Amino acid sequence: MSRDKLFALIQYPLPHHLISRAVGTLARSRISWLKNLLIKTFIRRFQVDMSQAQEPDPTAYSTFNDFFTRALKAEARPIGDGIVSPADGTLSQAGRTHHGTLIQAKGQAYSITSLLGGDMRRAAPFRQGSFATIYLSPKDYHRVHMPVTGTLKEMIYVPGRIFSVNRATADHVSNLFARNERVVCIFDTEEGPMAMVLVGAMIVAAIETVWAGQVTPLSGDVQTIRFDTPITLTKGEEMGRFKLGSTVVLCFSREIDIRAGDHDIPVAMGERLDRPTEAGETPDATASVADNARGEQQA
Structure with missing residues (x-):
């Protein structure tokens, strides 16, 4: 073993x-x-x-x-064009969401419905979209920022275990991100509906958002909070933070060519995640880690 x-x-x-x-x-x-x-x-x-x-x-x-959860100097993280990384960390997986399935690691897939709290209605816009998973290691900056400008529609607290979310655990614990305690934030954005999922992990004492303060730990079942008064956050603005490290999973409703490769890619908050495309072009399927991993899983 x-x-x-x-x-x-x-x-x-x-x-x-x-x-x-x-x-x-x-x-x-x-x-x-x-x-x-x-x-x-x-x-x-x-x-x-x-x-x-x-x-x-x-x-x-x-x-x-x-x-x-220290702040950085104002010039430390310039905000790039397009869709930017919400956090410092490692882009561990990215690609298409096929029939509601995301890739966790080689040989490990899980469903968008379970990730977002088990509500099929909530998951429906994301079943044929795109996703990106950013792992925050202990040394990283642990404030989470908006990858695009968005208006918050609902926040969902999903109870669960809190396994470690490092590479070793992601490779061997099935449904890891849909199993751990997490906070799901649904936004309307210029890119369409977007879900930001802040996933708890072993020794993560709390997850906070800028609009609700400390969200975890809570107890009981899935809890949903909807917002009648708009809460709009601009691209690059802080939306939350982890008290000890974890993972952010981004889900988009449309196909976005998120840069990826054969190995984990270090990213900084504010660094562009998507590849710019010319008018009339479609995302390059060959560039998707998720597509590659899915092919390995089916082989």
Whole structure:
């Protein structure tokens, strides 16, 4: 058995939420020596670049959470043309959504309906669209921004487990992103309907949005909040943040040629994700990681 598979399997019996809440308590601590120790150890362990932070002094943060969700200097992340990455991280999968199916990893597929909380009506616009999955590692900037300008229509909290979302787990835990606790945000945009899914993960103590504050942890069933008063956020504007790392899954209702390749691609928040196309052109099917992976799965 490979080390990656063993790492994935040992997560099943763990008390995910208990572990994450315990870590959350530490991350909120204002005890000076403790929070400074946590921050400095984290910077050293994950080689965090503080030169781009608005506040580069690690000891200036009140809590580990404040450090982890730190703001960057205004010039650190210029906003590009087209559809941009909502976060720093790794573009791990991207491509077409065929008959409501997305690719999680090689040999692993899952449904758009389950990802968005089990409502077929909500999932219907995205069944033949496009998607992109961005994994945020511990060293990354953990605020999430708008890839395009959009008006929020509804927010859905979906309870679940909180497995790790790194590559090893994505390769071996089926339906990972549709299994973990998550916050689904549906927007109307100039690109058509867009879903932004903020996926929780092991030791992620909370997910926040700018309009609702801290959303997770909650308890109970799927909870839906609709917005009669428009909430419009412009491209590049902050929409939420993770308190410890996780994943963002973007879903669009139409085919978009999202750049991808044979390997994980590092991306920065504000960096263009889609390839510009000339008038009359259609997206290049050969450029899609999802199409390639789907072909491997069917072979």
